[in-house]
Amino acid sequence: MAIKTVGVLGCGLMGSGIAQVTAGAGFRTVVLEVNEGVLTKGLARVEKFLTDGVAKGKVPEVVKTTTLANLSGTTKYADLKECDLIIEAIVENADVKKAAYAEVEAVVGPHCLIASNTSSLCITELAAATSRPDKVGGLHFFNPVPLMKLVEVIKALSTSADTHQALYDFAVAIGREPVTAPDRGGFIVNRLLIPYLLDAIRCYEGGLGTVEDIDKAMKLGCGHPMGPFTLLDFIGLDTTYFIANILFDEFREARFAPPPLLKRMVLAGHLGKKAGRGFYEYRS
Numbered sequence: 556m557a558i559k560t561v562g563v564l565g566c567g568l569m570g571s572g573i574a575q576v577t578a579g580a581g582f583r584t585v586v587l588e589v590n591e592g593v594l595t596k597g598l599a600r601v602e603k604f605l606t607d608g609v610a611k612g613k614v615p616e617v618v619k620t621t622t623l624a625n626l627s628g629t630t631k632y633a634d635l636k637e638c639d640l641i642i643e644a645i646v647e648n649a650d651v652k653k654a655a656y657a658e659v660e661a662v663v664g665p666h667c668l669i670a671s672n673t674s675s676l677c678i679t680e681l682a683a684a685t686s687r688p689d690k691v692g693g694l695h696f697f698n699p700v701p702l703m704k705l706v707e708v709i710k711a712l713s714t715s716a717d718t719h720q721a722l723y724d725f726a727v728a729i730g731r732e733p734v735t736a737p738d739r740g741g742f743i744v745n746r747l748l749i750p751y752l753l754d755a756i757r758c759y760e761g762g763l764g765t766v767e768d769i770d771k772a773m774k775l776g777c778g779h780p781m782g783p784f785t786l787l788d789f790i791g792l793d794t795t796y797f798i799a800n801i802l803f804d805e806f807r808e809a810r811f812a813p814p815p816l817l818k819r820m821v822l823a824g825h826l827g828k829k830a831g832r833g834f835y836e837y838r839s
């Protein structure tokens with residue numbers, strides 16, 4: 556079955572980037588949001604990324620034009636009815652994702668595949684909530700999606716070999732570098748990355764150094780493109796908090812437990828770059 560039309564659920568940090576790369580690769584892409592305000596903001600993020608790319612000489616003007624022509628936004632599930640693949644990139648909460656899949660299944664055809672971009676949730680659990688567990692898998696992208704090549708392709712216990720292959724081939728078709736990852740909390744990258752980021756917060760709380768010095772040390776001492784606090788702000792502290800709780804629930808290991816400061820920053824609304832304030836302050 557050829558994938559022609561892609562639906563993306565969520566036009567936040569990840570959904571906007573995913574929609575950009577699928578539309579940019581020539582797939583008709585419909586991105587769905589909860590309301591017009593968030594949708595407009597998400598689509599503006601795509602346009603800005605492309606405009607910046609043109610200005611930097613990285614994106615040909617024609618690619619910007621065709622990407623935007625292939626992309627449309629909606630707040631109505633009915634507009635996803637032609638989709639051959641749904642990529643879900645909404646809040647990291649299993650119940651919210653399952654409810655969205657029920658809405659999707661009410662409109663799409665029986666052939667339509669569903670892939671979650673979850674960072675840490677059990678894909679087998681998400682698949683089991685649908686009427687098509689063999690057609691559900693994981694496509695885990697990295698932030699910022701247009702610049703990060705990796706996609707983890709996750710096979711749930713119920714995912715058929717055909718679905719897994721179709722998702723893997725799709726990742727290649729949109730110019731990504733896929734790896735197959737197991738359906739275990741955090742897959743490959745977040746299993747290793749999240750404990751490191753949580754440890755950085757614990758070290759800061761323990762007085763190891765300032766946020767700026769710890770970031771500088773890891774950048775210049777290890778050649779990381781971003782220090783841990785810049786990266787935490789970039790991922791989103793709410794998303795990191797949800798992931799930590801899910802991984803702690805899965806493995807019951809202290810290294811996955813969210814540090815008290817992370818919880819308090821989320822409660823205070825200091826969610827990182829997207830909120831204008833996290834470990835650092837940002838001006839829009």
Ligand code: CAA
Nearest residue numbers: 604605607608611613674696697698699702745780781790
């Ligand atoms: N369009 C096209 N290309 C662009 C662009 C745009 N709008 N903006 C920048 N670029 C290009 C630049 O021209 C540059 O290209 P060259 O390398 O060929 O020169 C490249 O992208 C890097 O851009 P910059 O030089 O402007 O910025 P940078 O060097 O600071 O890199 C970054 C930016 C790629 C984001 C880098 O800081 C980085 O890799 N950070 C770490 C990101 C990371 O770890 N992400 C994973 C988060 S975890 C996750 O996603 C999983 C999860 O579930 C939580």
Ligand code: NAD
Nearest residue numbers: 565567568569570588589644645646647655673674698790
């Ligand atoms: P975000 O907060 O930036 O965006 C989530 C968007 O989903 C919001 O705009 C929200 O309005 C929308 N949304 C919520 N419920 C919805 C629904 N029922 N239907 C449609 N839209 C809905 O979050 P994000 O960082 O883009 O994360 C989204 C998913 O991607 C999460 O599962 C997260 O774990 C995963 N992820 C995040 C990163 C990252 O670095 N932030 C990286 C990889 C994967």
